[in-house]
Amino acid sequence: xxxxxxxxxxxxxxxxxxxxxxxxxxxxxxxxxxxxxxxxxxxxxxxxxxxxxxxxxxxxxxxxxxxxxxxxxxxxxxxxxxxxxxxxxxxxxxxxxxxxxxxxxxxxxxxxxxxxxxxxxxxxxxxxxxxxxxxxxxxxxxxxxxxxxxxxxxxxxxxxxxxxxxxxxxxxxxxxxxxxxxxxxxxxxxxxxxxxxxxxxxxxxxxxxxxxxxxxxxxxxxxxxxxxxxxxxxxxxxxxxxxxxxxxxxxxxxxxxxxxxxxxxxxxxxxxxxxxxxxxxxxxxxxxxxxxxxxxxxxxxxxxxxxxxxxxxxxxxxxxxxxxxxxxxxxxxxxxxxxxxxxxxxxxxxxxxxxxxxxxxxxxxxxxxxxxxxxxxxxxxxxxxxxxxxxxxxxxxxxxxxxxxxxxxxxxxxxxxxxxxxxxxxxxxxxxxxxxxxxxxxxxxxxxxxxxxxxxxxxxxxxxxxxxxxxxxxxxxxxxxxxxxxxxxxxxxxxxxxxxxxxxxxxxxxxxxxxxxxxxxxxxxxxxxx
Numbered sequence: 001x002x003x004x005x006x007x008x009x010x011x012x013x014x015x016x017x018x019x020x021x022x023x024x025x026x027x028x029x030x031x032x033x034x035x036x037x038x039x040x041x042x043x044x045x046x047x048x049x050x051x052x053x054x055x056x057x058x059x060x061x062x063x064x065x066x067x068x069x070x071x072x073x074x075x076x077x078x079x080x081x082x083x084x085x086x087x088x089x090x091x092x093x094x095x096x097x098x099x100x101x102x103x104x105x106x107x108x109x110x111x112x113x114x115x116x117x118x119x120x121x122x123x124x125x126x127x128x129x130x131x132x133x134x135x136x137x138x139x140x141x142x143x144x145x146x147x148x149x150x151x152x153x154x155x156x157x158x159x160x161x162x163x164x165x166x167x168x169x170x171x172x173x174x175x176x177x178x179x180x181x182x183x184x185x186x187x188x189x190x191x192x193x194x195x196x197x198x199x200x201x202x203x204x205x206x207x208x209x210x211x212x213x214x215x216x217x218x219x220x221x222x223x224x225x226x227x228x229x230x231x232x233x234x235x236x237x238x239x240x241x242x243x244x245x246x247x248x249x250x251x252x253x254x255x256x257x258x259x260x261x262x263x264x265x266x267x268x269x270x271x272x273x274x275x276x277x278x279x280x281x282x283x284x285x286x287x288x289x290x291x292x293x294x295x296x297x298x299x300x301x302x303x304x305x306x307x308x309x310x311x312x313x314x315x316x317x318x319x320x321x322x323x324x325x326x327x328x329x330x331x332x333x334x335x336x337x338x339x340x341x342x343x344x345x346x347x348x349x350x351x352x353x354x355x356x357x358x359x360x361x362x363x364x365x366x367x368x369x370x371x372x373x374x375x376x377x378x379x380x381x382x383x384x385x386x387x388x389x390x391x392x393x394x395x396x397x398x399x400x401x402x403x404x405x406x407x408x409x410x411x412x413x414x415x416x417x418x419x420x421x422x423x424x425x426x427x428x429x430x431x432x433x434x435x436x437x438x439x440x441x442x443x444x445x446x447x448x449x450x451x452x453x454x455x456x457x458x459x460x461x462x463x464x465x466x467x468x469x470x471x472x473x474x475x476x477x478x479x480x481x482x483x484x485x486x487x488x489x490x491x492x493x494x495x496x497x498x499x500x501x502x503x504x505x506x507x508x509x510x511x512x513x514x515x516x517x518x519x520x521x522x523x524x525x526x527x528x529x530x
Contacts, residue, residue, distance in 0.1 A: 009024060009256065009257065009259075010024075012259065013088065015515060016087075016088050016094070016515050017512065017513025018348070021361060022177065022253045022254045022341070022344075022365055023176060023177040023254060023364075023365040024177070024253065024255065025178045025180070025181050025254060026177060026180060026184065026255040026256070027181065028255075028257075029184070029188075030182075030183075030185055030255075031184065031248055031255045031262070032184075032188070032264070033183075033184035033185050033188035034180075034184045034187065034247050034248075034251060034337065035244075035245045035247045035248045035265050035266060035268075035269040035334075036188050036191065036192075036268070036269045037188060037190075037191050037330050037331055037333075037334040038123075038244035038245065038247050038331060038334045038335055038338065039242065039243075039244060039272075040195075040327060040330070040331045041241060041276060041277045041280050042191065042194060042198070042324055042327045042331075043127050043327065043328060044240050044241040045277055045284075046280070046284075046324070047304055048236075048240060048301075049284060049304060049307070050296050050299065050300055050303035051236060051237060051297075051454065052234065053220055053288070053296055054222035054293070054297035055220075055223050055236070056221070056234030057218050057219050057220025057221075057290075057293065058210070058215040058218045058220075058288075059215070059216055059218055059219045059220075060219065060220075060230070060231065061234065061237055061238075062278075062282065064234050064235045064237075064238055065237075065238050065278050066278065067235075068235055068238035068242065069238065069277075071439075071442040072238075072242035072270060073267075073270050073274075074438040074439040075242075075407055076266045076267060076269075076270045077428060077435050077439075078411045078414065078435055078436045078439045079245075079407065079410075080263030080266045080267060081263070081421075081424065081427055081428060081432060082095045082099075082414055083249040083262040083263060083266070083424075084259050084260070084425050084426035085259070085421070085422050085423065085424035086424075087249070087253075087255075087258035087259045087262055088249075088253060088345065089251070089252060089254075089342065089344060089345040090342070090512055091246055091249035091250045091252070091345070092112050092113070092116045092246055092249070092407065092409070092410055093109040093110070093112040093113030093345075093346060093351075093406075094109065094512050095414075096108040096409045096410045096413060097109035097511045097512050097514065098512075098515050099413035099414050099417055099420075099421070100413050101417070101420075102514065105511040105512075106510055106511035108409060108511075109351075110351060110501055110505060110509055110511070111409065111497060111498075111501075112406050112409045113342075113351055114351075114493070114497045115402045115403075115409075116246070116342060116402070116403065117339070117342065117343065117346065117352075118398075118402045118493055119402025119404075119406055120244070120335060120339040120399070121339070121374070121377050122398040122399025122400070123400070124339065124378045125378045125399070127328055127331045127332050128169075128332060128378060128379075128382055129162050129382060129385050130301070130328055131161060131165040131325055131329070132157070132158035132159060132160070132161035132162035132165070132382075132385075133158055134322075134324045134325045135158070135321070135325060136154050136158045136161065137302055137304075137305045137321050138318045138321050139157070140154060140302065140305070141305050141309065141314060141318065149299060149300075149302050152386075155385065156386070159383070162382050163379045163382060165325070165328065165329060165332060166332060166375050166378050166382075169329055169375075170336055170371055170372065170374070170375035172329075173333055173336040173337045173371050174366060174368050174371050175364070175366065176364035176365060176366050177254045177365065180254070180337055183337075184334075187331075187333065187334060190326065190330050191327055191330060191331075192276065194323050194324075195276060195280055195327075198320050198324075199280045199284060201316065201320075202284060202287055202312060203283040203286065205311050205313075206286075206287035207311075208286075208288065208289045208310075209287070210285065210286045210287070210288070211286075212286075215282075215285055220290070222294055222297045224455060224456030224458055225453070225455070232449055233449055233452055233454055235449055236454070238277075239400060240450075241273065242270070242273065243399070243403045243404065245266050245269050246403070246406075246407070247335075248261075248263075248266045250338045250339075253341070253345075259425050260425050260426065263424075284307070287311055288307060292306070292310070336371060336374060336375065339370075339374045340366075340371040343358060343367065343370040343373070343374060344361075344367035347370065349509075349513075350508075350509060351509055358373065384485075398489045398490060400446075400450055401447050401450050401451065401486060402493070404443045404447050405443075405490075407439075408444070408447075411440055414432075414436060415436040415440065418433055450486060451484065451486050451487035451490065453484050454482075454484055455482045457478050457479045457482045459475055461478075462475035
């Protein structure tokens with residue numbers, strides 16, 4: 001097994017096939033701050049807590065959170081090994097190319113890159129939709145409100161607010177690496193303090209206090225699906241949280257000592273998210289009386305506002321929604337910064353349409369053109385949210401599935417080609433393959449769980465006045481609103497990218513340059529042990 005010695009950042013980047021173009025101005029804390037912000041519980045646990053109350057309840061959420069955290073840590077550990085060996089902004093798709101070998105490098109990197117690209121778009125669009133919901137909830141909650149939950153006015157307001165938040169986040173992401181360094185630290189503190197303020201205020205003002213024993217024994221299934229099915233999808237809250245920490249890799253070319261700091265950022269982000277997330281879940285759930293589960297679940301993403309109203313009151317509830325909007329901006333900022341670096345690297349290797357135009361930097365060494373295009377794409381992805389509030393969960397699921405598939409490919413290749421993997425400064429030794437296998441199984445399970453229907457549309461609820469004849473139009477509308485569109489999007493993306501690959505890209509895309517330190521001379525070459 002080969003060993004990649006610790007080298008100067010620019011020297012190692014040159015061995016990976018690239019010259020230093022981005023400004024290397026991020027330290028360890030800034031890189032970690034961005035990763036932790038993207039994992040932000042206020043953008044997953046809080047707005048989607050209604051989903052957990054309906055599928056598993058407190059018992060399901062409090063049981064699955066630590067389990068999924070451990071499994072996500074296996075994924076993070078495997079990714080940390082790879083980023084330690086290949087610290088480049090290309091991240092996942094570059095890893096896939098080098099681990100697949102010369103023959104399969106173009107296809108493996110192409111598919112991984114597009115799943116990564118579209119997954120990041122889904123995550124960012126989902127956060128923008130959450131921003132829009134927080135904004136709209138401030139108006140819906142008013143006693144004399146003229147905007148109602150689920151109305152076209154509410155959907156339109158949510159969409160416009162989401163688009164404006166993306167535009168502002170994209171503008172912030174257009175500043176240079178020195179600003180990114182400052183923002184990374186600021187985002188960490190904003191998310192940490194913001195989460196603690198909200199959760200502690202709700203806990204201490206709530207007249208309801210559910211004991212830990214009761215919470216761990218309170219099962220809830222409001223989905224209309226069998227309990228076994230509900231138990232399976234009870235993992236969604238945690239799965240939707242543990243994603244996006246590949247930002248540590250995409251920011252590698254702007255981070256000093258990236259081969260060491262990248263793995264640390266990923267590890268610290270996972271640990272921090274486990275602790276703060278479980279703390280938030282435990283305290284929030286202890287304030288919700290089981291009799292309120294159905295009302296909160298039925299209101300969907302507005303359910304969080306009900307929890308706030310029942311505890312801190314209307315004025316504080318509105319203030320908390322404003323705070324959540326700020327946290328959403330920080331989350332989108334981290335995602336757009338990450339995505340822009342990924343797109344910069346992907347276009348550097350000619351994989352994206354208009355690559356020569358996208359692969360340009362501003363005077364402050366920022367991929368501004370890529371940032372603009374990404375922001376526009378995210379706005380377009382938001383448009384289907386006009387269809388239903390359920391689209392928020394679908395958009396998030398699509399983003400997470402895309403990211404998980406992009407994680408899966410390089411980790412799978414790393415396990416299969418273990419004898420050809422060059423060790424970086426961070427390595428798990430004999431635990432590498434077992435941990436990698438656990439990570440692969442978890443990513444496969446999670447990807448399946450994320451495409452399962454989350455609610456059953458009962459035909460008996462949509463009958464005519466005789467309570468026998470099915471109202472086809474009403475049932476069809478309800479079914480389409482409740483339908484989980486994530487698998488449709490993922491399958492469509494997979495088919496389209498493969499068609500484009502075999503029809504066109506296969507002829508001209510050669511993949512990224514292979515690592516000159518460990519490059520295989522032939523498809524079946526062996527890596528010399530040292």
